[in-house]
Amino acid sequence: MSTTTDTDSVREDGQIESVSGPVVTATGLEARMNDVVYVGTEGLMGEVIEIEGDITTIQVYEETSGVAPGEPVENTGAPLSVDLGPGLLDTIYDGVQRPLDELEELMGSAFLDRGVDAPGIDLDRTWEFTPTVEEGDAVEPGDVLGTVPETESIEHKVLVPPRSEGGEVVAANSGSFDVEETVVELDSGEEISMRQEWPVRRQRPAEEKRTPREPLVSGQRIQDGLFPLAKGGTAAIPGPFGSGKTVTQQQLAKWADADIVVYIGCGERGNEMTEVIEDFPDLEDPKTGKPLMARTCLIANTSNMPVAARESCIYTGITIAEYYRDMGYDVALMADSTSRWAEAMREISSRLEEMPGEEGYPAYLAARLAEFYERAGKFETINGDEGSISAIGAVSPPGGDFSEPVTQNTLRIVKTFWALDSDLAERRHFPAINWNESYSLYRSQLDDWFVENVDEDWPEVRQWAIDTLDEEDELQEIVQLVGRDALPADQQLTLEVARYLREAFLQQNALHDVDTFCPPEKAFRILEGIQTFNDEAFEALDAGVPIDEITDIDAVNRLNRIGTTPDDEADEFVSEIEDDVAAELQELY
Amino acid sequence: MKEYQTITEVSGPLVFAEVDEPIGYDEIVEIETPSGETKRGQVLESESGVVAIQVFEGTEGINREASVRFLGETMKMPVTEDLLGRVLDGSGRPIDGGPDIVPDERRDIVGEAINPYSREYPEEFIQTGVSAIDGMNTLVRGQKLPIFSSSGQPHSDLALQIARQASVPEDASDEDEEDSEFAVIFGAMGITQEEANEFMQDFERTGALERSVVFMNLADDPAVERTVTPRMALTTAEYLAFDKDYHVLVILTDMTNYCEALREIGAAREEVPGRRGYPGYMYTDLAQLYERAGRIEGEEGSVTQIPILTMPSDDITHPIPDLTGYITEGQIIVDPDLNSQGVEPPINVLPSLSRLMDDGIGEGLTREDHGDVSDQLYAAYAEGEDLRDLVNIVGREALSERDNRFLDFADRFEEEFVQQGFTTDREIEETLDVGWDLLSTLPRDELNRIDEELIEEHYEDEAAEELSAD
């Protein structure tokens, strides 16, 4: 947050009337909806969420213990906004964009005290600004004025603010500046600096939304192979506790081929954020070879941090994502977990004594979820460039039951559904994405890309895999009743092939150095290898070789080791298996 | 300090009173009944003119004549290293007849959230001496790992075993950390006198009391006090860990009673209830307890939590285990079937999970083969367990030889690996060796989750041959 860092004395624009947890009411306050206010003598940050007569209701982003009626409330007159500019990346914020490293320093403690504010971007740090415009150039909102090397991997583009009038450049300064110094001046007198503000609850403008046609390649076989997400697409990952939502999101944050990653820990564990902070600087972006942290912005409002800031962290995150989208980048945003966000809404709503909707959630739950996912997409930006936001939300349904309101309302909006399954997780089949329940509505519009960039047989081979898995699902029901050996030989063989699809292709160990990331080419080779086994094995079966002998061949077991084989050796490894399978089967004729 | 005789309403655990000065949210209140009894409470809602007070010790005896005093501060816990060895009630007052506690400091019990940036990721192995935990669901310092049980199960024996045996093996701990000592904080909420006696006797017998602080809220103590007990316990834990460098193990039992108390208060406040009548904010409330586990960068000490809860009707989707599981870093499941088979401790490793295990095990931490062995044991046990259903239908003869081996494996896994008794303390090496004994009963090429080299080193060829010979 910006506005002020000095909350020593709170101006008395109004007075506290009542306090109930994170909800405070005030009288005498002349505020507008969503204005940021400072509450009580300690100056706790809050936001106006309801105005009724002389009573203004405020949600407070910090603990309210000890706050009493009669204490002052100060109105900043500005809506809840984020600071935008270089320095957002490689940073960890709380839900209202206070940098957590700053807070540690200001508070002199590992514990979060209250009443301390810090600007979202460092006001003292200087950046090398190189203008891309010259004196006399005409510029419009969204146009690029210059660039700043923000991190090792990301070039930050300084844009004409969306709400600027535009005009003719009268001065473009190159050199080292802090974020508040003017870098470009327009004939209108407007002075543009690297720092901009944007109200978090308002979508940043774009020219138009386009149909996404490129996949967000995740390096996760089941996702890229069966249920791909588009760059600019939306996805939900619902699942009971311990089923792998966080690991899946972290895998995407690590390996997806996005330019920028915004990772929101919304009402989840502190240690999980620490893990990201500790791991990401040491991990390399497979595309650029640069540390992952250099493209990442983290927002952490853990489950024990104030619930109102949990409500706002989603907006803080998506606004930052939009800002990089406007620079023409492909942004991937993960929110873990949207259920905690919905619960924050529910808690605030119940303190306001609003009429509860389904399961106590406010009636506007569906609308809020839709608004959030609507801010994702592939866009033509206002300067004619293209940028995208892919939004991936974890959902934590109570009892793992998907019929609850947050899951249901999310499914109505998102186009990719990765359903996590406690049975699979309990069997340690990871990622525990249930292939029968999951879907991606982007599949066909992304086929062209895979055909062109990976293999022309991609769609056919994938379909074969899906059909085989479907068949297995049906056969399993019979097996449950009569045992496997009672099935005819060809069905037993199908089961065996499907087992390899599950173990060698669908399963992927996020914790293994090699297996954690699987390029689509390798994923395809694995499928091909299994398909080769399938074809040769059925041929052998037709030629009268007994099923037990076919499934007993040595080479086929090695399929399960392809995932952990280094990427540059995988192709040869699969070829070897294919040759050995053929040779071993030949001997059985 | 002003005294009011302005109570307007008493309802369940709540008291409403009129005031003519501003009263802080969460502030502590003392209410004196006409018979001279003093009860403590806390401000739940403060408006100019009226406050709602939640009374810890029950509202019986309170009427309009009772007087109300606002203490001008929020609830505090007096902390000092001298608390070690002491037994306190659920509100932190000594009940062991010992000397008065001279606090070093009085700390707010609500506790501030640890800045995620300041945390250190937990990855130091704690040896509990229990194979099903150490081998399969390893606990690390700073983790929160609950035990999900049900009524009538021996979860207390397991908790005591862990409290007694927990240690950090010599070679795994850093040289410069020798100074950090182990302390146990035991927070009881609504447990029976009998259970409490069991705990106390064990603590006294084994000398564990010396390095423990015990908080006792018993079944016949006021329910509302239960919402305070764990906060008192955790405040003490944080003090010992981050001011006095102790490695603190916090055992909270029974979280189900805590949640019932939350529900009771919610109902008295006429809140819109969430799932099955529990408050909608129960997730946040529980998180504010469980998240008080962890390690902090630059601090020697740590807080590790083992909350125990009994799952109502043994249902893991019930809101109490469900919300807990969503916050904690895994869960240890106590299984009534294993218990009735006499397995001690009756831990079912299949639904159990330690999410922080992977970073705490392996070469230099436990043993090189730990991860692979654990995966393979798990997979083989799961396969055997699956086959049990089938066997009930088609009989053992109808199964292949391979299937029969897995069935035998599952039985032996329960009898030899999980079963060890509540008094046996197994070193991690021993746990892993028992694992290899069992894995060696399976054909070598079935061990597809283990590195070839490790199989070469540890697999015992004779075991498998012996088995196929008979």
Ligand SMILES: Nc1ncnc2c1ncn2[C@@H]1O[C@H](COP(=O)(O)OP(=O)(O)OP(=O)(O)O)[C@@H](O)[C@H]1O
């Ligand atoms: N792809 C994977 N590879 C290996 N292990 C995995 C994978 N996915 C999940 N796991 C295992 O499952 C555990 C739980 O996963 P995770 O923490 O992501 O669950 P979650 O769905 O986020 O649960 P919660 O809702 O409680 O946050 C992990 O600690 C890890 O052991």
Ligand SMILES: [Mg+2]
């Ligand atoms: Mg998670």
